[in-house]
Structures are given as structure tokens and as C-alpha cells.
Amino acid sequence: MPDSPAPPTLASRILAPFADPVLGTLVIATLISRVGRGIFLTVTVLYFTFIIGLPAHEVALILALASAAGVVSSFAGGWLADRVSARRLLVWLSAADGVGLIVYVFAGDFASALVIAVCVGAIEQAANATRAAIIARAFTGERRVGARAVLRTVTNLSIAVGSGIGALALVIGTAEAYRAMIVGAGVAYLLAVTQLVRLPGSVDAPRAALAAPVTTATGSTDAVASARAERIALRAHSPWRDRRYLLLTALSAVFGMQFGVAEVGVPLWIAQDTDAPEVLVAIALILNTVVVVLFQVPVSRGTHDLRVAGRASAIAAWLMAGACVVYALASGVPAWAAITIILVATLAHSFAEVLSQAGGWGLSFELADPVRAGAYQGMFSMGFSLGAMCAPIVVAATALEHGLLGWVALGAIFLASGLGTWAIARSAARGPGPAASTSAPTDTGSVSVVA
Incomplete structure (x- = not known):
């Protein structure tokens, strides 16, 4: 009996993405640019507050309007990626993004900061939609979802590194330190452009x-x-004529508000309603990053199959609903118990995140019309941007305003949206049409969360 092939080594698994010219280029560009993104995210709010001198309500308005601009530009980026060279479009958008970050150092008041933030927010989301369109064309089946998973893992690692670098400005505390970090973030984006120009012309929309x-x-x-x-x-x-895809986008946008729970809800809940130390916010973020880095790629395997993608979405729905209830239980208990409860909820929340992302990617690719890959991915990205914009309001109006009952209501929202996504996947897998035929059931077993 012939010897079975040896399992791949850790080094070979790490280097595997670089073997593909498209994915390798995107990975290197993402490594560089997302370090800049991590730097920028770390210093932005405090730069607005302490260096420019804006009050909290003006900072909140700037961030909200920048997100709103991203909602519109997400679809525009995908729409353009069907009509012009997606490679050139991504290069120009990424370059403009880098320049936009650098221009932040010239903001001196509310009006100038608002204009810059809206422009940068619109460009960033248009670039994300264009990148998704490139992935949709460059890969097929499982490789598409795998590419998104690899890039998301790289994104999390790079942002974590960038956050550590950006923290230097917080330690130094001077205006010059903040501005130097912001310029460094923009330069990182511009350096990434030197890699994006290497993308092949095959990622562009076919001219037939x-x-x-x-x-x-x-x-x-x-x-x-x-x-x-x-x-x-x-x-x-047009995706606007595809009612199933419109519904998928809407449900994914609702579930995407779980990022707002992590970024807004949990930090404020810990600080205002529990006896846990505020440093737990950072620990929860680190735990989430570890889960994403270790499990996003293995969990995403097989989600090009509609049944597996639907099952991943259903599991994510129950985990997220459970996490909301557990978060609520951290109020009114001793500090050690609150810490334990928050960490358990964060773990469930983190696995809900990776599962929902894997299922959503699979469905967004497999249910899209390949003729308009850019427009469909732009539509899906637009839904995500809309969810991100609404998340702080919804989280504040439920969990932060009403405590246990609010957390339960928020969990019910996630459960309904996740199970709705599962129902769409199940119906599409049974029905005729391109969506069902493009995802042959290669693996209909349970979704695994281990490598």
C-alpha cells in the first residue's frame, strides 16, 4: 500500500497563499496597508478630540457621516469595477486613500475634518468593494471564500501590529507625535499601491x-x-432586480451590527454597568483577534457550498444570541465573576463572527450573477456599511439603554437575521438556477471550528 502524503508543514501552509499571483499580491498589499489602518484607528478619535479640539458630539457626527458616505460609495465601487479596469480602479482608490489619510494633518476645525473624513470614508469603502469584485473574478468556488478568509486573517494581524505602533503616539501625547503617526499610516497605504500594480489584467471584467x-x-x-x-x-x-440577493444583503447588514457590539456596546457596558476593570476591553479585543487569526481560514472551508454556508450562518445566529444574554449577566456581580462572564461571552461572540463571515462570503459569491460580479459585491459591501453605520444607534437603544431586556432584544435581532440567512441558503440549495448549480455539495457535514 503506497504511503499517504505527509501533512503540510506550518511553514508551507503560511507560504501557500503567496503561490497564487493574485492572492499573493493582495496578501502583501493587505499586510502593508492594514498596518497603516491599525495606526489610524488607534489615534483618530483622540486626534480629533485632543489635537484639533473637537467636542464629543462633533466627533460622533464626523464618524457617522463618513460611514454614510461609505454606504453609497460601496455600490459605486462595485458598479465601476464592472465597467472599467478593476485593477487600475483599486490602485487609484488605494492611492487616494493614502493621500487622504495624510491630509488629516491639515485639519484644523470641524468643517475641514468633516470633509476629509467623508472623502476618506467613501474612498475606503469603494476600494473594499472593488477588492471583493477582484476576488469574485480571480477565484472560483472554495478558493474565493478561502481568499477572503486569508485576507481577513492578515487584516486582523496587521491592524493589531498597527495598533501597537499607534499607541506610541498616545504615550508621547504631543501633536507632532499624532501627526507623524497619521502620515505614517498614509505612507503605508501608498507603499501597498506598489504591490497592487502587479495584479494581472485577468481580474478585470470580461469585455465580451x-x-x-x-x-x-x-x-x-x-x-x-x-x-x-x-x-x-x-x-x-442588476442586483437591484434580484430580490433574493437584496434580502441576503439586508439580513447580512443586520447581523453585521455584531461588530458594533464589540466596538461600542461591550466597552461601554464594561465601563458603565459592570465591576470589571476597563483593561478587560483590551483583553477581549486580543481574545477576538486570536480567534479570528486561528479559526477564520479553517472555519471558512466548504462554505462555497450553499448548505454549509447556511449551516454556518445558523450556528453563528445561536452563538451571537447566546453571547448577548451572557454579556448581560455581567452586571451586578463581583468583579471576578464579571470578568469570567465577559470572556465567555467574547469567546462565543468571536466564533459567531468568524462563522457569520464565512457563511456570508460563501453566499455573497455563490448567489451573485457572475455577469455583474462587481455590482453584486458592491451591493453586499453597501449592506455591510449600512449595518456599521446603524450599529451604534441600535446597540445604544437596546443593550445600553435597557440592560438585560435590551441585550435579549438585541440577541433576538441577531438570531432572526442569522436564521433568515440560513433559510435563504437552504432554499437556494434546493431550487434550480445558477446559484444552486455553481456550488456542488462537496461537503454537507457539520461545520468544523478546528483546523
């Missing part, structure tokens, strides 16, 4: 016509009529 050329009575091609027919054919493939 969707409609037959219109000819005149003499047999020549009518360019104006042919272009009009092409536009009509493109509109027929």
Missing part, C-alpha cells in the same frame, strides 16, 4: 458583449444602438 451588435440596413455596426443594447443587457443583470 452581453447583447448582439446592432447592424444597419447596409450591414455595418450601429455603435450607438449597440451601446444602448449593452446597457439594457447590463440592467437586466
Whole structure:
């Protein structure tokens, strides 16, 4: 009997993404740019507050309007990625993003900070949608979800490194230190552009016509009529006409508010309603990062299959609902108990995050019309941006305002959206059509959360 092949070594698994020219390029660019993102996220709010001198309500308004700009630009980025070179579009957007970050050092009042933040927020989300369109075209099936998982793992690692670098500005505390860090963040984005230019032209939308050329009575091609027919054919493939995909996007946007729970709800809950020390906020963030880095890739395997993606979404729904209830239990108990409860809830929340992301990626790719990959990914990214914009309001109006009952209501929202996503996946897997046929059931077993 022949010897079975040896399992891949850790080094070979780490280097595997670099073997693919598209994924390798995206990984290196993400490593560089997301370090800059981590730096920027660490210093932004305090830069607005302590260096520019803006009050808290103006800072909140700036962040909200920047998120709102991202909602619109997400779809625009995907829409453009179907009509122009996605590679060139990503290069220009990433370069503009880097320049936009550097321009922050010239902000001196509310108006200038608002204009810069809105422009940067719009550019950032348009670039994210374009990147998703590139992944949708460059890979198929399981490799698409795997690429998203690898890039998300790299993103978390890089942001963690960038956050540590950005913390130096907080320690030094001078305006010069803050501005130097912001310039460094922008430079990181610009350095990443030097890698993005290496993307091959194959990531662009195919130029094959969707409609037959219109000819005149003499047999020549009518360019104006042919272009009009092409536009009509493109509109027929629009995600705005796909009710199933619209519903998937809406449900994913609702579940995406779980990021707002981690970024807004849990820190304020710990500080205001529990006896746990505030340093627990950082510990919870580190625990979440560890879970994402270790489990996002293995959990994502097989979620190109609609049934597996739906099952991942259902498990995520129950875990997130449970995490909300457990978070609530940390109030009114001794500090040691509150710490234990928060960490248990964070663990459940973190696995809900990686499972929901894996399931959402699989469904967003497999249920999309490949003719309009950019527009569909732009639509899905737009939903995520909308969820991120609404999350602080929803979390504050439920959990932070009403305590236990609010946390239960928030958990019910996540449960309903996650199970709704599972229902869409289950229906699509049973029904005819491209979505069902593009995801052959290669693995319909239970979703694994171990490597």
C-alpha cells in the first residue's frame, strides 16, 4: 500500500497563499496597508478630540457621516469595477486613500475634518468593494471564500501590529507625535499601491458583449444602438432586480451590527454597568483577534457550498444570541465573576463572527450573477456599511439603554437575521438556477471550528 502524503508543514501552509499571483499580491498589499489602518484607528478619535479640539458630539457626527458616505460609495465601487479596469480602479482608490489619510494633518476645525473624513470614508469603502469584485473574478468556488478568509486573517494581524505602533503616539501625547503617526499610516497605504500594480489584467471584467451588435440596413455596426443594447443587457443583470440577493444583503447588514457590539456596546457596558476593570476591553479585543487569526481560514472551508454556508450562518445566529444574554449577566456581580462572564461571552461572540463571515462570503459569491460580479459585491459591501453605520444607534437603544431586556432584544435581532440567512441558503440549495448549480455539495457535514 503506497504511503499517504505527509501533512503540510506550518511553514508551507503560511507560504501557500503567496503561490497564487493574485492572492499573493493582495496578501502583501493587505499586510502593508492594514498596518497603516491599525495606526489610524488607534489615534483618530483622540486626534480629533485632543489635537484639533473637537467636542464629543462633533466627533460622533464626523464618524457617522463618513460611514454614510461609505454606504453609497460601496455600490459605486462595485458598479465601476464592472465597467472599467478593476485593477487600475483599486490602485487609484488605494492611492487616494493614502493621500487622504495624510491630509488629516491639515485639519484644523470641524468643517475641514468633516470633509476629509467623508472623502476618506467613501474612498475606503469603494476600494473594499472593488477588492471583493477582484476576488469574485480571480477565484472560483472554495478558493474565493478561502481568499477572503486569508485576507481577513492578515487584516486582523496587521491592524493589531498597527495598533501597537499607534499607541506610541498616545504615550508621547504631543501633536507632532499624532501627526507623524497619521502620515505614517498614509505612507503605508501608498507603499501597498506598489504591490497592487502587479495584479494581472485577468481580474478585470470580461469585455465580451452581453447583447448582439446592432447592424444597419447596409450591414455595418450601429455603435450607438449597440451601446444602448449593452446597457439594457447590463440592467437586466442588476442586483437591484434580484430580490433574493437584496434580502441576503439586508439580513447580512443586520447581523453585521455584531461588530458594533464589540466596538461600542461591550466597552461601554464594561465601563458603565459592570465591576470589571476597563483593561478587560483590551483583553477581549486580543481574545477576538486570536480567534479570528486561528479559526477564520479553517472555519471558512466548504462554505462555497450553499448548505454549509447556511449551516454556518445558523450556528453563528445561536452563538451571537447566546453571547448577548451572557454579556448581560455581567452586571451586578463581583468583579471576578464579571470578568469570567465577559470572556465567555467574547469567546462565543468571536466564533459567531468568524462563522457569520464565512457563511456570508460563501453566499455573497455563490448567489451573485457572475455577469455583474462587481455590482453584486458592491451591493453586499453597501449592506455591510449600512449595518456599521446603524450599529451604534441600535446597540445604544437596546443593550445600553435597557440592560438585560435590551441585550435579549438585541440577541433576538441577531438570531432572526442569522436564521433568515440560513433559510435563504437552504432554499437556494434546493431550487434550480445558477446559484444552486455553481456550488456542488462537496461537503454537507457539520461545520468544523478546528483546523
